[in-house]
Amino acid sequence: MEKTQKTPGIDRARFLAAMASAGLAASLLPAGPARAGERRHGLGHRGVVYTVGAGEAPATGFRTARMRRDIRAIRDELHADTVDVTGDGVERLTATAAEAAERGLHVWLQPTLGDVPERDILDHLAETGRFAERLRRQGASVDLSVGCEFWLFVPGIVPGDTVLERVQNLLDGKVDPVRMQRRLDRFTAKAAAVGRSVFHGRLSYAAAQDDQVDWRLFDIVGIDYYSYFPRRADYVRELRRYLRWGKPLAITEFGTCAYVGAPETRGMGWNIVDHDKDPEEIEGDPVRSERTQAAYLIRLLDVFSSLDLYAAMAFEFVTLDAPHRPGDPRHDLDLASYAITRTVEDRPYDPASPRHWEPKEAFHALARRYARDACHG
Template sequence: MNRTAREGEEGMVRNEGISRKRFLAGAAAVGVAAATGSLVAPAPAANAAAGARRGLKHRGVCYTVGAGETPGTRWSTARMREDIRVIAEELHADSIEVTGDGVERLRSTSSEAAERGLHVWLQPTLGDHSEQEILDHLAETGRHAERLRRQGADVDFSVGCEFWLFVPGIVPGANGRERAENVAKGNFDWELMTQRLREFTGRAAAVGRSVFHGRLSYAAAQDETIENVDWNLFDIVGIDYYSHLPRRADYVRELRKYLRWGKPLAICEFGTCAYAGAPDTAGMGWNVVDHDKVPEEIIGDLVRSERTQAEYLLELLDAFESMGLYAAMAFEFVTPDAQHRRDEPRYDVDMASYSIVKPIKDRPDDPASDWHWEPKQAFHALAKAYERARR
C-alpha cells in the first residue's frame, strides 16, 4: 500500500506491536466463525500455462504521486519526469505502477511513463473520502487510462487498493487509523464488513469497466480470509505481497493458490525496509518511527542495512520469475518525506521506508529545504536483475 495508506494503520500497530501479517491473521480470526462457504468464490482449474512459463512478463516499481507533506517535498513535474527517465533508463524497468491520489498527478505521470515506452499499471488510491468521491476519482483516472490505451500505450488499470481498510463505511471508523484499530480490536460485524466490501468492490469494478476497456485489476491484501475478492470481476489477479519465508519453494507454494482463477497474477507491491530484521515484519517494517517527535525519531536501536533490503527484493523476485507471473512491482521508488540522515541514525527515517532510493535534504531541519535522492543497494540490485532479464 502507499505511504498515506500505511500511515492510516499507524495507530493500530503502535498499540498492538504486531506485524502486518499477524494483524491480518488476527483480524481474520475474529470473523472465522462467521465465514461460510458462500464467502469463497468457486475456483476454476489452475492456470497450468502460467505455472509452467518461466520469467516475469513485466518487471517494475511503484511510483506514488502525492501533494507532498512539506513545502520542500511538494509535487514537482520536473522531478517526476527525471524519476521516470531513471526508472526506464537506469533501473531498466519495463513497467511502472503509478499510484496515489490527485487525478492530474496520476494523468501526467502515467502519460510520461507511456511516452517513455513503459508498461503502465495505473492505480488511483484515494482514501478517507466518501464512496462517491472515490468512485468519481476512479472514473476520471480510468478515462485517462483508456485514452492512453487507445493511443497505443501498454496500460492496465487497477480500480484501487485494499478497500476494506481505506474506504469509509466498510469497517467502522472516521479514518484509516480508526478503522485499523476497530479491525484489530474486533469492533466490527464480520458478515456486514464482508458484504459491504464485496458491494463496493463490485461498484468499483463496474465503474472501471464503464470507462476503461483494457485489462482491469485490483490490489488485494494477500490474506484471502480478510479480503476474499471475486476475481471474476477482473482480468488480472492483483496481490500486495509481503511474506518472508525460508525458501523459494515456500513462496511458490503460497502464491500458487492465486493461480486457481486461471488468470494472470500480478504482484502489485513487494518490498521491505533498510534495516536488519525488516523482512520479518512482513509489511509493517515502517512501524518503527515516532512521528510525534520533532524531528521524527527511530524507535529502538535499529541497525541500518541496505543489504537486507536488497537481498529480500531479489529473493522474492527470484520466486516470481520462477513462476512466470504477469508482473511484479517493487514498493517503492522514492518516499520524499522519509529523509536519510547519514550521520544521525536516530533520525534516519529513510531506514524505515520501502523506497529503493534515499532522500537527502540540503538542510535537514528545514521543511522548505530542497532535496535530492541517491540510490540504495536495492536500486542497484534490481537494476542488474532487470537489465539481465531484458537482455
C-alpha cells in the same frame, strides 16, 4: 502500503490475527485445478511503484519536472519496463502516466483516493480510467487497477473516519465480519463496474494477501505481497493459490526496509517510528543494512520469475518524507522507508529544504536484474 507508513502503533501480525479470528482472512478461491493463465517464460513485466500525491510539505509535494526526471531514471537507470503510477489527484496521476507511456514504459495506473465519500472515490476512478483508455487507444501499453485494499481506505466498509480508526476497530473486534464483507463486496463490484464502463483494456485491483475478493470481476489478480519464509518452496506454495483462478497474477507491491530483520516483519518494517516526537524518532536500535533489503527483493523476483507471473512492482521508487540522516541514526527516517532510493535533504533538518534521491543497494540490485532479464526476454 504507502498510506499506512504514517500510522503509529499498529502491528500487522496482530492485525491479521484479529482478521483471522473474525473469519476475514480466508482466501476466496474457486475449486478446481490450477490453470496457466497468460503463460510466459519468466516474469512478464518488471517494475516499480511510483507514488504521486500532494505531499505533506512543499518539499515533498508533486512537481512535474522532478516526476519527469524520475520516470527517465526508472527507464534508463533502473531498466524497469513498467511503472505502477499510484496515489491520488487525477492531474498528477494522468501527467505521470502520460510521461511513462511516452517513454515507452508499460503503465499500471492505480488511483487510490481515500477517506472521502464513496461517490468521490468512484468519480476519481472514472476520470482516471477515461484517461487510461485514451492512452490505450493511442497505442500505449496500460492496465487499470480500480484501487487498493478498499476495506482500509474507503469509509463505510469498516467503522471509523480514518485509516487508524478503522484498523483499531478491527483490532478491538468492533466489526461485524459478515456486514464488513458484504459492504466490501458491494463496493468492489461498484468499482469494477465503473472501471469497465470507461476502460476497455485489462482491469485489476490491488488486494491485501488475505482479502476475500471475487476475482471473476477482474482480468488480472493483483496482490500486495509482503510474506517472509526461510524456504523458497513456501513462497511458491503460497503464491500458487492465487493462480487457481486461471488468470494472470500481478504482484502490485513487494519490498522491505533497509535494516537487519526487516523482511521478517512481513510488511510491518515501517512501524519503528515514534510519530509523536518532534522531530520524529526511530524506536529501538535497528541496524541499517541495505544489503538485507536488496537480497529480499532479488529473492522474491526469483520466485516470481519461476512462476511466470504477469508482473511485479517493487515498492517503492522514492519516499520524499523519509529523509536519510547518516550521522543521526535516531532520526534516520529512511530506515522506515521501503524506497529503493534514499532521500537526501539539501539542508538537513530544514522542512523546506529541497530534496533529491540517491540509489540504495536495492536500486543497483534491481537494475542489474532488470537489465539482465530484458536482454534474455
